[in-house]
Amino acid sequence: MKPSPFSMEKLFRISSCLTIVGLVIEIISLWWIHPLAFALFAFVGASLIGLGILIYLASLVFATPSTGENR
């Protein structure tokens, strides 16, 4: 099997970064009551968080474990 070019740690970093940005956007969207706040949350915040979760789950399946990782 061809090893994945991405290490698990790198993918975790990307996943956590997307999740943090998405959550910050969610907090901003909760700041005011307006249709744009809803759109910001639904289309930007939730999408980034969802992408973060997908990358985390993908890292469990496809990423190569880092050297020295307990298995």
Add this chain to the structure above:
Amino acid sequence: MSQPIGLLITLIAVTIAVAALFFVHPSIIRGATGKILAFIGLCVLPALCVAAGMSTHMARSEQTKFCISCHSMENYGKSLYVDDPKYLPAAHFQNHRVPPGTACYACHADYTIYGPLKDKLQGVKRIYIQYVGRPPDKIEMSGGYSNLQCLHCHAGARGFEGNPVHVALMDSLKTNQMSCLTSGCHDTIHNASQVDQLKMWSPGR
């Protein structure tokens, strides 16, 4: 609101803290505890935040101030204060026949983001038209106004069922063959285009 906003903010803050931990020290995943923490911090908690956030936003979208925050809805919001009992939305709003805080939602609960997926997409289209396109001069509801929106409160109420006109037309009203609003009975609705020329009611006076 479906849950206290403070609780949601706390949940988001905790999730950010855990996610930040993995951003700064991704090597934590090497241990079994780290793997469990990663599953909670990068999957379970973020999913909970999205679900709670969606629930909060949906609850907020039922508020009157949410609906009238769009420029094209301003006059519809003003029409709730018209000082004339013939104006149906104003009479309902001013006499608290509908909750004032969710007055729009009380009578328009079957479309835009309140309804099923098709209606939610319609709601998104309206947001697009408001901010990217050009809102129409005259706003019309696609498919017309359903009597069910009136009947979900009035059906079974003594004042409604005891009215001989309603009794005679009941089948037509319940099957939506005759409209409560456009059949000449209760036809003074928002009249948004002329609202600036009407006498207004001020609460507390």
